[in-house]
Amino acid sequence: MERRTFLGAAAGIGLSTMGVACDGSEPVAEPPRSDLFVINMLGGIRNPNRPPPEGSSEGSGLGDRPGPDARAISDALASGTAAVNTTLGYVAGPRDPFESSVADISRWNRIIREHPDSLLKVRSASDIERAAREGRVGIIQGFQNAAMMGDDARRVGVFAGLGVKIIQLTYNVANQLGHGSMVPENGGLTDFGRDVVAELNATNTLVDLSHSGEQTCLDGIDASTAPVAITHTGCRAVTDLPRNKTDRELRLVAETGGIVGIYFMPFLAADGMAVAEDVVRHVEHAVQVCGEEHVGIGTDGGTTAVDDMEAAYEAARRDVEARRAAGIGAAGGSPPGGAVLPRLPGPGPVRGGAHHLPARRANAPAWCRSSRICRARISSGDLPTCSRRVGMAPSAWSGFWDSTPCVSCGKCGANRTAQAAIGRGLNCDWPQC
Numbered sequence: 254m255e256r257r258t259f260l261g262a263a264a265g266i267g268l269s270t271m272g273v274a275c276d277g278s279e280p281v282a283e284p285p286r287s288d289l290f291v292i293n294m295l296g297g298i299r300n301p302n303r304p305p306p307e308g309s310s311e312g313s314g315l316g317d318r319p320g321p322d323a324r325a326i327s328d329a330l331a332s333g334t335a336a337v338n339t340t341l342g343y344v345a346g347p348r349d350p351f352e353s354s355v356a357d358i359s360r361w362n363r364i365i366r367e368h369p370d371s372l373l374k375v376r377s378a379s380d381i382e383r384a385a386r387e388g389r390v391g392i393i394q395g396f397q398n399a400a401m402m403g404d405d406a407r408r409v410g411v412f413a414g415l416g417v418k419i420i421q422l423t424y425n426v427a428n429q430l431g432h433g434s435m436v437p438e439n440g441g442l443t444d445f446g447r448d449v450v451a452e453l454n455a456t457n458t459l460v461d462l463s464h465s466g467e468q469t470c471l472d473g474i475d476a477s478t479a480p481v482a483i484t485h486t487g488c489r490a491v492t493d494l495p496r497n498k499t500d501r502e503l504r505l506v507a508e509t510g511g512i513v514g515i516y517f518m519p520f521l522a523a524d525g526m527a528v529a530e531d532v533v534r535h536v537e538h539a540v541q542v543c544g545e546e547h548v549g550i551g552t553d554g555g556t557t558a559v560d561d562m563e564a565a566y567e568a569a570r571r572d573v574e575a576r577r578a579a580g581i582g583a584a585g586g587s588p589p590g591g592a593v594l595p596r597l598p599g600p601g602p603v604r605g606g607a608h609h610l611p612a613r614r615a616n617a618p619a620w621c622r623s624s625r626i627c628r629a630r631i632s633s634g635d636l637p638t639c640s641r642r643v644g645m646a647p648s649a650w651s652g653f654w655d656s657t658p659c660v661s662c663g664k665c666g667a668n669r670t671a672q673a674a675i676g677r678g679l680n681c682d683w684p685q686c
Contacts, residue, residue: 290333291332293550295338295395296338296553298339299325300557301559321364326372330371335384337392338393338551343396343401350403372389373387395417395420396419398423399422402449404429409452409458419484422442434583435583439466441468442472442476446473447476459482461483462502463482463486471501481509482512483506485518487535488500488535491521496520496583503542506547515536517553521534536550
């Protein structure tokens with residue numbers, strides 16, 4: 254598969270079927286193209302409605318991650334995903350990094366063997382094409398921390414031989430290779446880190462610079478003789494949080510032939526309440542900086558819908574607390590959003606969502622898109638439903654949710670007098686309320 258073809262497929266429907274406009278015009282929703290397939294640059298096949306294993310915190314990296322169940326596999330197949338970079342191995346916590354990573358590779362090899370009609374282990378680009386052709390999901394085995402290298406860069410060859418294709422240099426904190434995004438000193442790649450990058454290049458293993466601090470990221474790009482990836486991130490110019498990448502980092506990845514994946518994570522919004530429109534904003538900015546061939550999607554999640562959002566928010570809050578207690582959390586991944594991005598129901602967050610997002614963005618009223626106060630209060634249970642049917646002006650909307658105990662019945666309709674009073678922070682005295 255040629256690089257242009259691969260990058261186009263990796264960006265997948267993240268661009269081509271999203272109808273993202275690069276000329277400032279409104280995006281136009283298009284039906285998914287049958288000649289494209291999806292590569293999720295960082296995701297997984299899991300059912301978020303299943304409780305995590307005893308003693309672990311789902312998504313925190315502190316314990317075993319549950320394997321896929323029948324629903325998760327079915328949803329992944331229905332989503333059109335041809336391949337997904339699936340995190341396995343050590344991320345953080347008390348386990349031995351090397352031994353736990355080897356054991357996790359074995360576990361996933363067993364999962365793939367048990368589902369031969371649905372899953373395929375990816376060792377080359379041709380395997381991705383094969384998975385798409387045969388209606389299976391290719392599992393790209395990847396690490397989100399290179400701590401398992403210990404003090405021996407040659408371990409890269411061990412893991413490459415076991416089929417690991419993507420290795421992220423650091424998580425949020427520092428390791429022996431460099432600094433993560435939450436290390437205030439912002440140190441660069443260590444000599445050992447450069448040795449590991451050289452081994453990754455020698456074994457055709459993709460260098461992933463997600464979660465890294467800015468200087469470590471820049472050094473990693475410079476040290477690599479092959480294109481690199483930032484598989485799951487946002488744009489710091491859009492939302493100024495450490496987990497998001499600066500334009501300089503994004504641009505250099507693209508200029509050296511690499512690719513950047515935009516995630517579906519709370520870090521897309523400063524208040525942690527990211528929604529679908531935030532994904533679009535970050536994708537659009539990344540396209541402007543990198544060019545469309547160098548931008549894809551790395552959801553950092555699965556394709557199965559959340560059945561109970563309130564329960565999901567509570568689980569996310571627990572997860573954030575566990576990560577903070579362990580010292581591995583990132584600024585901005587805070588409740589009430591946690592790691593849950595609402596309004597992208599599976600199994601279409603990538604294929605179906607990609608064609609759905611621009612239509613939502615084009616058709617949703619401006620007041621709905623702009624009011625984070627409303628969205629936060631709804632998600633926290635303070636307000637049971639969204640009252641967008643009231644149809645008030647942008648200035649009225651913010652003041653309404655800020656200070657007015659209106660029950661949002663919608664009976665005032667388009668009455669401008671009532672809306673103006675609400676916008677000034679007054680109680681709504683509409684006779685029918």
